[in-house]
Amino acid sequence: MASSISTSEAPAALGPYSQATLLPAGARILYVSGQIPLQPNGALTSGTIEEETALCLSNAAAILKQAGTTLGNVIKATVFLTDINDFAAVNAEYERWFPGHVKPARSCVEVRNLPKGARVEVEVVAFV
Numbered sequence: 001m002a003s004s005i006s007t008s009e010a011p012a013a014l015g016p017y018s019q020a021t022l023l024p025a026g027a028r029i030l031y032v033s034g035q036i037p038l039q040p041n042g043a044l045t046s047g048t049i050e051e052e053t054a055l056c057l058s059n060a061a062a063i064l065k066q067a068g069t070t071l072g073n074v075i076k077a078t079v080f081l082t083d084i085n086d087f088a089a090v091n092a093e094y095e096r097w098f099p100g101h102v103k104p105a106r107s108c109v110e111v112r113n114l115p116k117g118a119r120v121e122v123e124v125v126a127f128v
Helices: 049-066 084-097
Strands: 003-005 020-022 029-035 074-081 105-110 120-127
Touching: 029 049, 029 074, 049 084, 049 120, 074 084, 084 105, 084 120
Parallel strands: 074 105
Antiparallel strands: 003 020, 029 120, 074 120
């Protein structure tokens, strides 16, 4: 199981994530490509930013499952938003998907555009 690294000598996390996450010895790493809110048939889902975030994370979870791991083993996530004003809403949905004590380290950035006009994209790194 991964462990969280935290120090008061650096700023506290601004959301549901850890300052850093330490892997257990001998763990293999899986890099999951960024997921936008696409249905498995390739159709872009257009809904609330929370619904779109949920679909991104559901897609990542399906890929992780195929590799023999889960969202519980995610150590790093990157969230791309086309509007940083969606940060709080995305955080609220994101936290539902990572309820454990050790949250993945995370970056969240605003970008100009995402593929297919998506508003959110999430990529994760997990151990297997």
